[in-house]
Amino acid sequence: xxxxxxxxxxxxxxxxxxxxxxxxxxxxxxxxxxxxxxxxxxxxxxxxxxxxxxxxxxxxxxxxxxxxxxxxxxxxxxxxxxxxxxxxxxxxxxxxxxxxxxxxxxxxxxxxxxxxxxxxxxxxxxxxxxxxxxxxxxxxxxxxxxxxxxxxxxxxxxxxxxxxxxxxxxxxxxxxxxxxxxxxxxxxxxxxxxxxxxxxxxxxxxxxxxxxxxxxxxxxxxxxxxxxxxxxxxxxxxxxxxxxxxxxxxxxxxxxxxxxxxxxxxxxxxxxxxxxxxxxxxxxxxxxxxxxxxxxxxxxxxxxxxxxxxxxxxxxxxxxxxxxxxxxxxxxxxxxxxxxxxxxxxxxxxxxxxxxxxxxxxxxxxxxxxxxxxxxxxxxxxxxxxxxxxxxxxxxxxxxxxxxxxxxxxxxxxxxxxxxxxxxxxxxxxxxxxxxxxxxxxxxxxxxxxxxxxx
Numbered sequence: 001x002x003x004x005x006x007x008x009x010x011x012x013x014x015x016x017x018x019x020x021x022x023x024x025x026x027x028x029x030x031x032x033x034x035x036x037x038x039x040x041x042x043x044x045x046x047x048x049x050x051x052x053x054x055x056x057x058x059x060x061x062x063x064x065x066x067x068x069x070x071x072x073x074x075x076x077x078x079x080x081x082x083x084x085x086x087x088x089x090x091x092x093x094x095x096x097x098x099x100x101x102x103x104x105x106x107x108x109x110x111x112x113x114x115x116x117x118x119x120x121x122x123x124x125x126x127x128x129x130x131x132x133x134x135x136x137x138x139x140x141x142x143x144x145x146x147x148x149x150x151x152x153x154x155x156x157x158x159x160x161x162x163x164x165x166x167x168x169x170x171x172x173x174x175x176x177x178x179x180x181x182x183x184x185x186x187x188x189x190x191x192x193x194x195x196x197x198x199x200x201x202x203x204x205x206x207x208x209x210x211x212x213x214x215x216x217x218x219x220x221x222x223x224x225x226x227x228x229x230x231x232x233x234x235x236x237x238x239x240x241x242x243x244x245x246x247x248x249x250x251x252x253x254x255x256x257x258x259x260x261x262x263x264x265x266x267x268x269x270x271x272x273x274x275x276x277x278x279x280x281x282x283x284x285x286x287x288x289x290x291x292x293x294x295x296x297x298x299x300x301x302x303x304x305x306x307x308x309x310x311x312x313x314x315x316x317x318x319x320x321x322x323x324x325x326x327x328x329x330x331x332x333x334x335x336x337x338x339x340x341x342x343x344x345x346x347x348x349x350x351x352x353x354x355x356x357x358x359x360x361x362x363x364x365x366x367x368x369x370x371x372x373x374x375x376x377x378x379x380x381x382x383x384x385x386x387x388x389x390x391x392x393x394x395x396x397x398x399x400x401x402x403x404x405x406x407x408x409x410x411x412x413x414x415x416x417x418x419x420x421x422x423x424x425x426x427x428x429x430x431x432x433x434x435x436x437x438x439x440x441x442x443x444x445x446x447x448x449x450x451x452x453x454x455x
Contacts, residue, residue, distance in 0.1 A: 097270075099301045100343040102437035107171070110371065115445070121168040121407055122370060126385065126434060128177020128377030129153055129184035135206050136242040137230070139276045139315075141430075142178035144308045145376065145388040152179070153379040155186035157398045162190050164404040166197030172223070176204040178388065179377040188214045195221035204228055204274070206241070207251045210258075219262055224270035227255060227297075230278070232287025240281050252295065259296040272299040277347070279319050282326070289330040289340050299339040302327060304346045306432040309359065309386065315431075321351040346432050361425045361436070363443035368435030370416050381406060383419050386430035393418070 017038065019025075024044040104111060113120045131151035133142070153161075165173065173194060175181040182205050194201045200223045207227045210218075218225060231237040234245035241247075258271055273292050275281060285302065292300035307315040327342045334340045354360045369383035376388045379398035387393040395415050396406045406412045423429065425439070 096339055097299055099341050100345050102441055104438055104441050121170050122373045124172045125373045126174045126176050127375035128179045129175055129181040130179030131377040133180040138240055139278050139305045141306055144312050145178045151378045152184045157379055158186045158190050159193060161398050161403050162193045164402050165199050168404050168407055170199055172200035174202050177377050181205055182209045188217050191221045192217050207254050208247055210254050212257055215261055219267040219269045222269045227273045229273045230275045230281045231284045232291045236284040255295050271297045273297055275302045276305050277302050278305050285326050285330050289333045293338050301341050303343045304432055306430055308430050309428055318351055320347045359426055359431050363439050366419050366423055366425050366439055367442040368438035369419050371438055372435055383415055
């Protein structure tokens with residue numbers, strides 16, 4: 001409860017505090033604070049002591065210390081007030097997935113190599129395995145990358161590439177590119193080979209053409225499988241993915257099968273679904289969040305829609321402004337075993353600032369491409385996906401040159417330098433690109449403020 005005191009604060013105003021009438025006060029409160037010279041002696045508060053109206057107090061013990069945590073009396077039980085305590089709190093939840101950010105701090109060896117001007121293998125590679133797809137999602141970025149029916153990376157070239165990645169130290173491969181990976185029959189052999197070589201793999205798929213006879217190979221070897229699904233109903237599925245509504249049931253059964261196999265055999269592979277948020281699926285957010293829980297997947301993530309430098313998909317990022325409450329309702333469906341997470345950073349930025357909405361960045365140079373390379377489903381290697389089919393930035397073709405030779409060659413590094421020297425990231429790049437978070441991190445490293453030792 002609030003009460004007025006006879007004290008005045010440092011500005012000569014009457015002090016108004018939330019100190020309960022019977023709270024034990026410190027005899028030596030220290031310097032004169034803005035609000036009051038009455039300071040609660042927290043060491044003397046009993047567990048059931050009165051506190052601010054609408055709050056309860058919990059005591060904690062640990063490491064030889066005692067402390068207090070204040071909670072709002074809400075059904076959720078989450079603390080909505082400042083977490084005022086002494087001692088440990090044990091309330092900060094670990095982040096199981098980091099969908100909205102980067103993980104560069106776990107690869108500082110390559111960051112230091114970059115700072116020293118050395119050559120190094122990329123940490124991660126996003127790659128298509130094909131240039132065509134069996135659905136026609138209305139938000140598909142690949143349509144601006146010249147989809148070509150029947151074009152794919154040939155098996156021998158793909159397996160040689162996997163071997164190169166193992167030799168030069170590529171950490172992970174995401175079969176996340178311009179085409180549907182399950183349309184390439186070499187997917188399963190490539191995944192198993194990468195696993196034996198210590199290269200992590202993952203896949204984004206529409207899930208309709210999975211070879212369930214080889215599902216064990218994927219679940220045993222892959223770090224995660226993400227299903228690209230932006231609808232929670234058959235009607236929404238047909239509207240957004242332009243695929244027959246009966247395929248919605250096929251996809252659900254495929255996901256259920258993988259979930260059952262994972263649980264039965266104890267595979268570590270994470271299974272999740274992802275929604276690309278566009279106005280055509282705004283009404284599908286809650287149904288899909290509920291569907292994810294029903295299917296038993298590990299997560300449901302909701303992301304922004306990336307548009308090209310020419311805004312060819314026609315995305316109006318202002319449309320996200322009215323989605324906050326619905327997205328929060330979806331996240332509230334999370335449980336201990338099921339994470340619903342919105343990529344708030346980019347969705348919020350799209351509605352509040354020119355950043356992403358108009359393509360402007362918080363950095364002026366793209367430094368991130370040597371750390372995260374992208375490969376088209378035809379085997380051609382580029383510094384990033386938005387530059388697919390632009391000959392100026394073509395590094396090489398996996399069918400003609402080994403990836404190891406590329407990374408060790410001059411052309412590879414000339415192209416990365418061309419990107420950092422010549423590309424105007426505010427005009428030439430896709431909105432919300434894959435290297436965006438990496439670039440913010442590297443830009444800060446290259447442009448430190450003064451007095452960096454005063455952390």
